[in-house]
Amino acid sequence: xxxxxxxxxxxxxxxxxxxxxxxxxxxxxxxxxxxxxxxxxxxxxxxxxxxxxxxxxxxxxxxxxxxxxxxxxxxxxxxxxxxxxxxxxxxxxxxxxxxxxxxxxxxxxxxxxxxxxxxxxxxxxxxxxxxxxxxxxxxxxxxxxxxxxxxxxxxxxxxxxxxxxxxxxxxxxxxxxxxxxxxxxxxxxxxxxxxxxxxxxxxxxxxxxxxxxxxxxxxxxxxxxxxxxxxxxxxxxxxxxxxxxxxxxxxxxxxxxxxxxxxxxxxxxxxxxxxxxxxxxxxxxxxxxxxxxxxxxxxxxxxxxxxxxxxxxxxxxxxxxxxxxxxxxxxxxxxxxxxxxxxxxxxxxxxxxxxxxxxxxxxxxxxxxxxxxxxxxxxxxxxxxxxxxxxxxxxxxxxxxxxxxxxxxxxxxxxxxxxxxxxxxxxxxxxxxxxxxxxxxxxxxxxxxxxxxxxxxxxxxxxxxxxxxxxx
Amino acid sequence: xxxxxxxxxxxxxxxxxxxxxxxxxxxxxxxxxxxxxxxxxxxxxxxxxxxxxxxxxxxxxxxxxxxxxxxxxxxxxxxxxxxxxxxxxxxxxxxxxxxxxxxxxxxxxxxxxxxxxxxxxxxxxxxxxxxxxxxxxxxxxxxxxxxxxxxxxxxxxxxxxxxxxxxxxxxxxxxxxxxx
Numbered sequence: 093x094x095x096x097x098x099x100x101x102x103x104x105x106x107x108x109x110x111x112x113x114x115x116x117x118x119x120x121x122x123x124x125x126x127x128x129x130x131x132x133x134x135x136x137x138x139x140x141x142x143x144x145x146x147x148x149x150x151x152x153x154x155x156x157x158x159x160x161x162x163x164x165x166x167x168x169x170x171x172x173x174x175x176x177x178x179x180x181x182x183x184x185x186x187x188x189x190x191x192x193x194x195x196x197x198x199x200x201x202x203x204x205x206x207x208x209x210x211x212x213x214x215x216x217x218x219x220x221x222x223x224x225x226x227x228x229x230x231x232x233x234x235x236x237x238x239x240x241x242x243x244x245x246x247x248x249x250x251x252x253x254x255x256x257x258x259x260x261x262x263x264x265x266x267x268x269x270x271x272x273x274x275x276x277x278x279x280x281x282x283x284x285x286x287x288x289x290x291x292x293x294x295x296x297x298x299x300x301x302x303x304x305x306x307x308x309x310x311x312x313x314x315x316x317x318x319x320x321x322x323x324x325x326x327x328x329x330x331x332x333x334x335x336x337x338x339x340x341x342x343x344x345x346x347x348x349x350x351x352x353x354x355x356x357x358x359x360x361x362x363x364x365x366x367x368x369x370x371x372x373x374x375x376x377x378x379x380x381x382x383x384x385x386x387x388x389x390x391x392x393x394x395x396x397x398x399x400x401x402x403x404x405x406x407x408x409x410x411x412x413x414x415x416x417x418x419x420x421x422x423x424x425x426x427x428x429x430x431x432x433x434x435x436x437x438x439x440x441x442x443x444x445x446x447x448x449x450x451x452x453x454x455x456x457x458x459x460x461x462x463x464x465x466x467x468x469x470x471x472x473x474x475x476x477x478x479x480x481x482x483x484x485x486x487x488x489x490x491x492x493x494x495x496x497x498x499x500x501x502x503x504x505x506x507x508x509x510x511x512x513x514x515x516x517x518x519x520x521x522x523x524x525x526x527x528x529x530x531x532x533x534x535x536x537x538x539x540x541x542x543x544x545x546x547x548x549x550x551x552x553x554x555x556x557x558x559x560x561x562x563x564x
Numbered sequence: 565x566x567x568x569x570x571x572x573x574x575x576x577x578x579x580x581x582x583x584x585x586x587x588x589x590x591x592x593x594x595x596x597x598x599x600x601x602x603x604x605x606x607x608x609x610x611x612x613x614x615x616x617x618x619x620x621x622x623x624x625x626x627x628x629x630x631x632x633x634x635x636x637x638x639x640x641x642x643x644x645x646x647x648x649x650x651x652x653x654x655x656x657x658x659x660x661x662x663x664x665x666x667x668x669x670x671x672x673x674x675x676x677x678x679x680x681x682x683x684x685x686x687x688x689x690x691x692x693x694x695x696x697x698x699x700x701x702x703x704x705x706x707x708x709x710x711x712x713x714x715x716x717x718x719x720x721x722x723x724x725x726x727x728x729x730x731x732x733x734x735x736x737x738x739x740x741x742x743x744x
Contacts, residue, residue, distance in 0.1 A: 118609060118708025243644055251648035253656050255666045263670055267677040274684045286609070286706040288744075304688075305695035305744045308705050312691045313611035314622040319687040322630050323680065330676050337669065541708070542610045545584075563613050 103549050103556040111389055112204060113558060115544040118537075121386075122286055125533045128382040129287075130295075132530065136381075143523035150516010154509045155230055163233035167507035171500050172492040176510045177231040179484040180517060182359075183366070184224035185265070185338050186480060190367030191217030191272060192331040196324040204560065205395045207543045208387040211536045212378055213371045214276040219524045221269045223517045228262070230513060257340045264337045268330050275323045278316060281306050283533040298531075317564075335363040342487070348425040349418070349491040358410035362480060365403035365449070369476035372396045374525070376470045378534060387535045390464040397463030400473060404453040411483075428494045437503065438490040441482045448479030575721050578607075578739035579712040579728055580704055586731065587710045588617045593727050599716050607701065607711035626686045633682020634675050641667075641674030698741035713739060 107113055158165050168175040191214035198206035229235045241262050245251050252259055285306035288299035306312060339359035342350035352358075372393065379388040418426045433442040452475055456462045463469060489504045506514075550559035581587045587606070594604060601620050606612070614621050645667035653661050687693070705711050716724055728736050 118706075122707065243648075245648075245651070249652050250654070251644070251651065254645050254648070254670055255656055255659055255663060260666075260669045260673070263673045263677075267673050267680070270677065271680040274680060278684070278687065282609070282706075285744075289703040289706045300696070300744065303744070304693040305697070305699065306693075307699060307701050307744065308607045308609055310606050310608075310612075310614060310617075310619060311622045313608070314614070315624060315626055315687050315690045317611055318624060318626050319683050322626070322683045326676060326679050326683070330673075330680075333669075333673065333676075538610050545610060563616060 107549070107558050109389065110391055110558065111208060111387060111540065112543045112547040113549060118541055121537055121541065122290065124386055125535050125537055126287060126290055128384055129530050129533065140523065140526055143519045143526065146519035147516050147523055150512045151520060154512035154516060158509055159235060165507060165509045167505050167510055169502065171495055171502050172489055172504035174492060175489045175504055176506045176514055177227050179481070179488040180514055181224055181227035182338055182484045182488065183481050184220045184227070185335055186363035186366040187370050188217045188220035188224060188268070188367065189331055189335065189363040190371045191215070192327050193364050193367055194371055195275070196327050199324045200328065204543055205392055207539045208535050209371065209375060209392055210539065211280065212375055212534050214272065215525060215528055216370060216374060217272045218276055219521050221265065221272060222524070223521045225265055225269065226517060257337065257344045260337045261341055264334045268334045271327045271330050275327055278319055278323065279536055279539065280532060281316065282308065282538045283536060286537060287533060332360055335360045347491065348495060349429045352414060354410060354414050358414055361403065361406045361410050362483065365407045366477055366480040368396060368399050368403060369473040372400065372469055372473040373477070376466050378529065382529065382534065384535060387540065393466070393469055394460060394463045397457050397469055400476065401453055401457035404449060408450050425494065425496050429491060432490060432494055433486065438486050441486060445479040445482040445486070448475035573718065574715050575718050576700065576713065576715050576739060577721070577736050578700065578702060579733050580702060580709045580735040580737070581712065581733055582709055584612060584616065584710060586733065587712060590712060590728060590731055590733060591617055591619065593731065594714055594724065597720060597724055597727065599714050603715040605713040607705045607713060609706050609708055624690055626683065626690055629686035629689065630679055630683040634679035637674040637676065637678020638671060640678070641671030645670055696744060698743050700739040701742040701744060702739065
């Protein structure tokens with residue numbers, strides 16, 4: 093037998109590039125993540141300063157002004173009483189689906205590419221929910237009356253109306269916020285302990301406090317892993333319920349265009365589409381600014397690009413099912429709504445939405461070169477979120493301009509106060525993320541190391557192929 | 565383990581290894597030399613399931629705690645949906661005071677909230693977190709090392725150390741108590 097016949101064929105170059113098949117010493121990986129957290133350039137401070145200023149103007153200034161003067165400063169007028177605030181609320185709830193989908197669903201299905209990206213997406217979930225949670229308060233106008241929603245009896249021994257979808261909304265969002273924050277925190281504990289072991293000064297004190305005394309004993313790991321599994325299974329139905337209930341805020345009304353049985357899954361599909369796209373956009377920025385190229389590789393963007401494409405299909409399916417049912421029904425008011433979209437004032441927004449949510453993803457994301465090109469993927473995923481925002485705006489503010497009484501039709505233009513508050517909330521989200529990215533390890537180092545431990549190249553015949561050992 | 569060692573005069577040592585197979589072998593060796601499982605604690609930077617290191621399974625009540633929390637959440641949901649409307653009955657939206665379809669939504673949410681919160685509290689309870697006091701530890705654990713912390717009778721220590729050395733483990737240290 094010749095030496096050539098027994099020689100192993102080298103593994104494909106592509107496999108060598110995979111994070112889980114390219115292990116480095118734990119010390120080096122820790123150093124990479126800690127360095128990314130503790131490196132601050134002047135650009136970082138400029139960006140943080142601008143974001144803080146915008147957040148202050150939007151939430152301190154514009155919202156404060158609205159509280160002081162009253163809801164008259166917002167652009168909502170009869171018949172449009174739900175405007176940009178509710179569109180923003182739905183949009184941010186959608187973004188919050190990023191973390192749960194990426195982290196919990198992919199964990200349950202053991203999708204290994206998830207490992208380095210779970211934390212960054214879970215963080216988005218928590219901050220998006222905080223921003224989303226502000227909007228019902230902003231929309232309330234008299235924000236201080238919020239306590240009426242809290243489930244305890246008032247002076248007349250009256251409890252809140254638990255039959256109301258708005259009540260369901262508050263409880264569901266609260267459940268999701270608690271769940272996603274704890275789900276972010278639990279897998280963070282071992283990495284906080286790692287940071288504690290390496291940090292000095294105030295950081296050491298902070299990480300020591302947050303690590304709760306973690307040592308990495310077998311019992312600690314066992315409980316943590318079991319809890320993460322319970323959380324992953326528990327938070328998936330909560331995620332589905334949250335956006336379904338948000339859709340029921342609309343679906344339970346008799347408003348034309350809103351009273352639809354398909355709104356639940358349609359909103360959920362849109363939320364995941366929007367959330368996964370936002371994860372890609374944020375990860376591309378994180379990789380570039382925090383120099384995390386070792387952890388965030390082409391393979392991750394390739395896989396996420398495929399997910400965005402799949403959810404573009406799913407969203408389109410629900411969108412078309414809803415559209416066709418309205419079109420075929422031939423009801424006069426439904427025709428008006430469809431005309432409003434096709435030739436009315438919101439037509440430019442509607443066509444832009446179709447372009448960014450369907451045309452562009454379908455004609456680009458099938459191509460691996462585009463999926464792995466950071467600038468292209470950045471623009472595509474940013475476009476998807478512009479499109480998803482427009483979809484929410486059309487459903488909320490657009491549909492309300494037409495109803496069953498033509499004498500009561502109207503128009504809606506967001507006021508500067510509404511726009512400033514929207515800008516302020518966007519800045520708040522980015523600001524929270526920018527600050528958190530320098531406070532907590534944005535890559536779950538232990539999960540990556542665990543993945544590298546169970547991955548190897550195994551000989552099959554004359555070739556080496558990637559293989560995963562199932563230890564549990 | 566730490567408390568007992570101080571009382572019975574035995575010694576505690578920490579062996580640091582960078583290989584999981586070696587760790588598993590040495591745990592077997594410790595057991596053969598009379599060190600009981602309850603006197604061994606493995607510290608690591610990544611989770612190794614107990615069977616990998618040949619260790620007994622950790623006893624836990626977490627699923628039970630989680631289910632109990634879910635049951636409490638369910639009962640809160642039922643109370644809010646089925647009892648509070650009867651405390652001051654007002655007909656809303658033409659619906660009955662106790663309407664099952666909308667009640668299912670909130671009961672579900674409260675059940676899930678109970679499950680989630682109790683799972684978190686269960687982890688803290690089971691792992692006795694937070695626990696910031698001085699404990700045996702070594703920062704190299706977070707650098708990929710596996711630490712085998714064991715308590716052994718003083719008279720057997722030389723033999724154990726010799727066996728560790730024979731298996732290529734050089735770092736067997738008297739562990740320091742770290743204020744974690």
